């Protein structure tokens with residue numbers, strides 16, 4: 089439905105990048121996480137914006153994203169954070185990509201593929217310091233690194249880990265993870281490897297000033313303008329980049345006692361004016377917002393009433409004057425003086441802003457404002 093539009097402000101992404109740089113410190117390199125279509129904001133435009141702003145590296149989840157970046161002419165180092173499959177080693181070598189490594193057999197294959205082309209490829213060893221998701225368990229790092237030393241086709245350029253609760257300021261587990269990580273880094277240095285790219289700080293750590301002295305940081309959500317969780321006043325200087333807009337396609341005045349949408353989950357208490365908006369859960373606008381959200385019309389907040397359908401949502405616009413078909417509806421973003429943030433929607437439905445951005449951004453036509461290569465700030 090062409091009434092719907094996700095607008096991504098690349099100027100806000102640039103602003104957020106420079107804000108990250110300012111906080112990380114002059115000497116610290118920035119690896120920007122652009123996985124999952126740059127959290128729904130669009131992989132290529134965001135990557136180009138960051139590249140022109142001077143980003144040091146980009147982080148994607150899987151090979152395909154990295155290949156798309158290379159095809160689009162992206163030249164900066166790209167870290168494939170999930171690691172790679174055995175059949176992907178050639179593409180990694182041919183495209184000069186950096187794989188996260190935590191399995192010896194993959195390291196063997198990658199090294200062999202590189203050597204057969206007369207190349208040496210950089211890798212970053214992923215250490216699990218307590219997230220228990222992906223990586224070499226910290227206690228095995230020394231042995232693992234030792235086992236990689238004979239592989240001449242790979243260069244142990246980096247070592248990294250991921251924090252589980254950095255979004256909760258003062259959580260003691262973050263300190264424990266960082267200490268475990270520093271021991272692993274120490275082991276690597278003892279073996280004479282991995283002194284170049286050492287990184288653990290995501291957005292929460294960046295705001296909480298944890299792990300910033302390692303030479304590289306690896307933020308995601310702050311780039312897109314949201315704090316990693318509620319309660320980070322320090323995130324106020326970041327600008328949300330995504331707006332989600334639609335238009336009203338029908339307006340009707342109905343008597344008291346009229347039920348609205350599937351399940352008759354809402355009934356009007358008085359004579360009401362109801363606007364239909366062509367947005368639904370197919371557009372990433374969660375069904376959990378049923379009777380549990382607000383949208384902006386004519387610069388005012390109005391409630392979502394009844395169930396969000398696959399392609400339609402109804403709002404009660406009774407308190408507004410002269411609402412008509414074609415009026416703009418902002419579901420995420422600013423209209424006049426009002427603003428609906430991804431954090432607000434996320435809080436209402438019990439999730440996180442990350443999920444709101446991914447689901448809305450990936451389900452709709454995206455348009456871009458703000459130049460991706462405007463002059464540096």
Ligand SMILES: Cc1ncc(COP(=O)(O)O)c(C=O)c1O
Nearest residue numbers: 121250290291306307308309316
């Ligand atoms: C491995 C890894 N590093 C960094 C990030 C960035 O985290 P954040 O968006 O909280 O800054 C993510 C995001 O999920 C990740 O998976």
